[in-house]
Amino acid sequence: MNRMDATPEPPARDLPRQLSPEAFHDAEGVDDWRVLYWGAHAFFRAASYAEGAAFVAAITSRDEVARHEPDVDLRHEGVAVKLISRDVRDLSVRDVEVARLVSAIAREHGLVADPSVLQVVQTAVASPEAADVTPFWQAVLGYVRPNDTHLVDPLRRSSSVFLQPTEFVREGRGRMHVDVCVPHDQVESRIAAVLAAGGRIVDDSFAPEWWTLADAENHKVDVTTWWGRESTRLEEERPGPA
CATH class of the missing domain: 3.30.1360.20 (Transcriptional coactivator/pterin dehydratase)
Known part of the structure; x- marks a missing residue:
């Protein structure tokens, strides 16, 4: 078959321009x-x-x-x-x-x-690299594993699980916590509601990306927004809330 008889390759599909x-x-x-x-x-x-x-x-x-x-x-x-x-x-x-x-x-x-x-909830579990707990969580939840650090509902209905590397877990942080992502223009009212309900702010040094809050039993929750972040692909770019 000569070059004139060859079927031309279809043009590559142009990818859309990404936005922050x-x-x-x-x-x-x-x-x-x-x-x-x-x-x-x-x-x-x-x-x-x-x-x-x-x-x-x-x-x-x-x-x-x-x-x-x-x-x-x-x-x-x-x-x-x-x-x-x-x-x-x-x-x-x-x-x-x-x-x-x-x-x-x-x-x-x-x-x-x-x-x-609007909100999205995620559970973070501290997971040292040497102790691979991923198969357990994947099996018990019936989730899929899109990358090394996250497990997600295959139908994207329920909260995801973030297997957080332990080197990003600060002292006194606890082995598990909840991330609650809310709209950037709703976060102040959400935090005010938490404080009115008996919660306290543990750390606001990363605000407005996230605030760490705790209940009366010292269970931690990170209330987070996307303000100041460069991408929705957070899990591939930085360790995220700790």
Whole structure:
């Protein structure tokens, strides 16, 4: 077969330009959305399950949305949508475009975004490299392992598990803690609610990326935001809250 008979290689698909969380929030038309763990999130209140279902049908009927394959969760309170560009495993300009479209369809259906209910919860377990507890947690939870430090629900419903290297666990920190990621514009009210409920601030030296709080029994929780971070791919770039 000569060169003229060869089937040409298909052109490489151009990857979208990645965006930092701050760049996503600086974009116009994304006021309904908040960057949390692993993507941009929005929740749209619905008056009924049927109203929410009609909204889901409307957004998934659009090719731009369907091709992007967002995670969509329909409940009788409303519809939660999460966006992430899976080809770059991060936020991109494509997420901004889809977010604008989803918000526009929500307005057409009379749905209003409620960022106050958005959050992502993660459990952190201190795991020295020499003691591989990953198979245990993976088996007991039925999770998948996308990288060396995280286990996630394969359907992305429940909280993830962060197998935190012990060298990043400070003295007196404890072997397990909970990470609660909330919108950057909701974090002050969340912390105020925790303090009013009897909690205390243990460490705010990393704020506004995270605050370490504790209950009366000294159980630790990191309330975290994406403000100041460069990527949603936190687990591959830095040790994260400790």
